[in-house]
Amino acid sequence: MSGLCVCLGTFLFSISFAYDNIALRNPAYQENRYTGLSEALSQASNAVDGLKTDLSVWGGQCVISGNNKKTATWWVNLTSILSIHHMRIYYRTGNAPWGPTNGFTPRFLGFSVYVSNTTDKSEGSLCFKDTSYTVNTIPPVINITCPMHGQYVIYYNERLSWTSFPSDEYRYAHNDLCEFEIYGCRIPGVYGTNCSMPCPDNNCRYCHIETGACQGCKPGYQGHRCELECNDGKYGEVCGEECGFCADLSYCNHVNGTCLSGCDAGYKGNLCRHECDLGTYGDKCNETCGNCQDLNECHHSNGTCLTGCRAGYDGALCKTPCPDGLFGPGCVDKCNITCRGCNRVSGLCQNGCLPGWKGDYCHIECDFGTYGDMCNETCGKCLDQTHCHHTNGTCLSGCSAGYDGALCKTYCDDNFFGENCKERCNETCIGCNRKTGVCEYGCRPGWKGIYCHEACDAGYYGKRCLQECSAFCKISRDCHHVTGYCTYGCKSGWQGKDCLEVCFDSFETFGFKYRQAELLRCFEFVLWKPSFEWIFRSLHNNIEEI
Ligand SMILES: *[C@@H]1O[C@H](CO)[C@@H](O)[C@H](O)[C@H]1NC(C)=O
Ligand SMILES: *[C@@H]1O[C@H](CO)[C@@H](O)[C@H](O)[C@H]1NC(C)=O
Ligand SMILES: *[C@@H]1O[C@H](CO)[C@@H](O)[C@H](O)[C@H]1NC(C)=O
Ligand SMILES: *[C@@H]1O[C@H](CO)[C@@H](O)[C@H](O)[C@H]1NC(C)=O
Ligand SMILES: *[C@@H]1O[C@H](CO)[C@@H](O)[C@H](O)[C@H]1NC(C)=O
Ligand SMILES: *[C@@H]1O[C@H](CO)[C@@H](O)[C@H](O)[C@H]1NC(C)=O
Ligand SMILES: *[C@@H]1O[C@H](CO)[C@@H](O)[C@H](O)[C@H]1NC(C)=O
Numbered sequence: 001m002s003g004l005c006v007c008l009g010t011f012l013f014s015i016s017f018a019y020d021n022i023a024l025r026n027p028a029y030q031e032n033r034y035t036g037l038s039e040a041l042s043q044a045s046n047a048v049d050g051l052k053t054d055l056s057v058w059g060g061q062c063v064i065s066g067n068n069k070k071t072a073t074w075w076v077n078l079t080s081i082l083s084i085h086h087m088r089i090y091y092r093t094g095n096a097p098w099g100p101t102n103g104f105t106p107r108f109l110g111f112s113v114y115v116s117n118t119t120d121k122s123e124g125s126l127c128f129k130d131t132s133y134t135v136n137t138i139p140p141v142i143n144i145t146c147p148m149h150g151q152y153v154i155y156y157n158e159r160l161s162w163t164s165f166p167s168d169e170y171r172y173a174h175n176d177l178c179e180f181e182i183y184g185c186r187i188p189g190v191y192g193t194n195c196s197m198p199c200p201d202n203n204c205r206y207c208h209i210e211t212g213a214c215q216g217c218k219p220g221y222q223g224h225r226c227e228l229e230c231n232d233g234k235y236g237e238v239c240g241e242e243c244g245f246c247a248d249l250s251y252c253n254h255v256n257g258t259c260l261s262g263c264d265a266g267y268k269g270n271l272c273r274h275e276c277d278l279g280t281y282g283d284k285c286n287e288t289c290g291n292c293q294d295l296n297e298c299h300h301s302n303g304t305c306l307t308g309c310r311a312g313y314d315g316a317l318c319k320t321p322c323p324d325g326l327f328g329p330g331c332v333d334k335c336n337i338t339c340r341g342c343n344r345v346s347g348l349c350q351n352g353c354l355p356g357w358k359g360d361y362c363h364i365e366c367d368f369g370t371y372g373d374m375c376n377e378t379c380g381k382c383l384d385q386t387h388c389h390h391t392n393g394t395c396l397s398g399c400s401a402g403y404d405g406a407l408c409k410t411y412c413d414d415n416f417f418g419e420n421c422k423e424r425c426n427e428t429c430i431g432c433n434r435k436t437g438v439c440e441y442g443c444r445p446g447w448k449g450i451y452c453h454e455a456c457d458a459g460y461y462g463k464r465c466l467q468e469c470s471a472f473c474k475i476s477r478d479c480h481h482v483t484g485y486c487t488y489g490c491k492s493g494w495q496g497k498d499c500l501e502v503c504f505d506s507f508e509t510f511g512f513k514y515r516q517a518e519l520l521r522c523f524e525f526v527l528w529k530p531s532f533e534w535i536f537r538s539l540h541n542n543i544e545e546i
């Protein structure tokens with residue numbers, strides 16, 4: 001019986017059907033294999049081995065599925081989406097007469113066949129489902145016409161509830177297929193009984209195997225006859241892909257999505273789907289990010305630093321250095337005006353400070369006692385060192401004794417002394433100390449005391465007040481403290497300002513009366529007595545000098 005079927009099928013095939021069995025020896029799978037037998041006797045691929053002479057378990061030509069299952073699934077992978085015309089299923093008979101008496105007949109009832117592009121039948125299309133056969137009417141070989149495209153053909157049966165079934169053969173789901181033949185074309189894009197005619201529509205990928213009506217376009221095309229290119233920013237398979245960030249969407253290639261006119265700013269790659277690499281942005285990702293706080297946060301299209309700038313930079317792009325006088329992140333910190341060469345990043349004063357200031361940021365006044373550039377000038381002799389002005393050294397509360405000038409660095413002028421040199425030394429003073437006014441080298445003749453403002457004591461005169469006034473002053477020892485001249489003239493018999501000359505007229509005959517008399521007088525009052533010879537010799541000398 002089965003042999004006849006095969007012969008008949010082969011005969012008809014050679015005459016009417018030029019379609020190939022595209023299932024033959026392709027990968028197959030079943031949900032539950034019957035494990036009580038060797039794999040060779042039960043495996044899924046037995047249904048596509050081309051053998052159907054022994055329809056019992058022992059021939060190794062049938063698929064045997066597990067017992068006591070609620071569902072049974074078997075599928076074959078056509079390895080690509082192919083055009084199917086029809087299928088023929090040979091069920092397991094056990095080589096016994098088919099019909100109500102054959103235990104396998106009830107197992108066949110209720111099966112369905114799906115064509116799908118995945119192994120999931122729910123994603124495919126139902127070709128056939130048995131709803132009407134009975135154990136009396138179901139044949140052991142069933143033809144199913146199903147002109148469809150798909151990659152997987154799925155055989156499925158289920159026994160989800162068995163209460164209504166009369167025997168175990170009914171109660172459980174099986175997929176005991178001895179052969180599953182699928183007739184169609186081995187290559188896509190053709191139709192006709194010989195699979196020799198290309199699909200009539202140019203851009204058609206899958207056309208009806210009999211009529212040639214297009215059932216699926218090549219990638220990039222759409223429309224009933226695939227006459228339209230994908231548009232509206234779509235491309236590819238069934239125009240289902242979204243173009244990337246093309247600069248001009250109308251230049252998004254309808255087949256492969258390549259942006260032929262380049263990408264929007266911030267994107268790269270053929271498809272313009274990749275954001276610019278970190279640290280770059282803009283047109284062709286050609287721009288380098290500015291000094292963003294965090295390089296990763298440079299916006300890939302416009303370069304905006306989303307987390308702000310690093311110290312020293314400003315602007316949305318953080319490419320603008322801080323203006324003079326400002327520093328820090330976002331340039332919000334102010335350099336001190338005393339700062340020279342304020343670093344835009346750190347605020348450090350690279351060229352030092354204005355005079356009077358110190359510290360990295362030039363906000364510290366010079367220490368007490370110093371002032372000026374780099375605080376390296378020493379204050380003068382201010383009356384109060386804390387009042388030495390830190391910028392120019394001016395002594396704000398005046399100078400200490402002996403010093404003068406704004407900086408109190410100059411000594412008092414001669415004859416001045418004391419704070420700010422306001423005191424004048426007595427002109428009788430020799431070596432007036434600029435601080436104290438003390439006359440260090442004594443006084444001019446006639447004066448005494450540390451400041452030389454006291455006249456000599458009565459009776460004394462001259463240098464250091466050591467000389468005694470003449471006893472022959474009218475009032476004895478009453479003389480001028482500087483000159484020694486007697487205040488009221490001389491006692492009688494004495495003459496001269498200091499009253500030390502004797503009024504005496506001898507030697508007048510020599511014509512040198514005055515000098516002789518003077519000399520003689522002098523000598524009389526000096527303790528020393530000169531001889532006459534010495535006197536004459538002196539006189540003679542005097543004459544010659546005159
Ligand atoms: C079906 O066959 C194709 C081609 O060999 C293969 O890429 C694919 O993974 C197979 N599918 C399954 C579910 O194994
Ligand atoms: C499989 O994919 C092709 C191409 O997309 C489509 O024409 C066909 O209808 C699909 N088959 C099923 C069963 O969905
Ligand atoms: C299946 O097709 C073959 C060949 O066309 C035919 O001999 C056979 O009767 C068909 N079976 C059914 C059940 O239609
Ligand atoms: C199919 O092939 C046969 C034999 O080569 C040929 O006679 C027949 O015309 C072909 N049919 C078509 C539709 O091409
Ligand atoms: C996409 O197609 C265009 C036009 O045929 C071609 O120039 C380009 O190289 C293709 N791109 C890729 C990535 O294949
Ligand atoms: C980046 O832009 C500059 C100036 O516009 C240009 O000279 C350079 O070639 C560009 N580089 C790239 C990789 O496009
Ligand atoms: C840059 O782009 C970002 C994100 O779209 C936006 O928030 C920001 O305002 C833009 N900046 C400029 C300067 O356009």
Ligand SMILES: *[C@@H]1O[C@H](CO)[C@@H](O)[C@H](O)[C@H]1NC(C)=O
Pocket residue numbers: 334335336337338362363364
């Ligand atoms: C400079 O520093 C001083 C001391 O810290 C401060 O008082 C002053 O305000 C600062 N000036 C400026 C312009 O920052």
Ligand SMILES: *[C@@H]1O[C@H](CO)[C@@H](O)[C@H](O)[C@H]1NC(C)=O
Pocket residue numbers: 373374376377
């Ligand atoms: C003071 O500053 C001047 C100029 O910068 C420098 O030449 C001099 O050596 C400094 N003096 C001291 C004591 O640091």
Ligand SMILES: *[C@@H]1O[C@H](CO)[C@@H](O)[C@H](O)[C@H]1NC(C)=O
Pocket residue numbers: 389391392393394406
């Ligand atoms: C020094 O600075 C102080 C304060 O600015 C000022 O009053 C004084 O006149 C200045 N002195 C000189 C000599 O410039």
Ligand SMILES: *[C@@H]1O[C@H](CO)[C@@H](O)[C@H](O)[C@H]1NC(C)=O
Pocket residue numbers: 424425426427428452453454
């Ligand atoms: C010097 O001292 C005397 C005595 O005290 C005083 O009279 C005189 O004015 C002083 N002269 C000067 C210039 O201070």
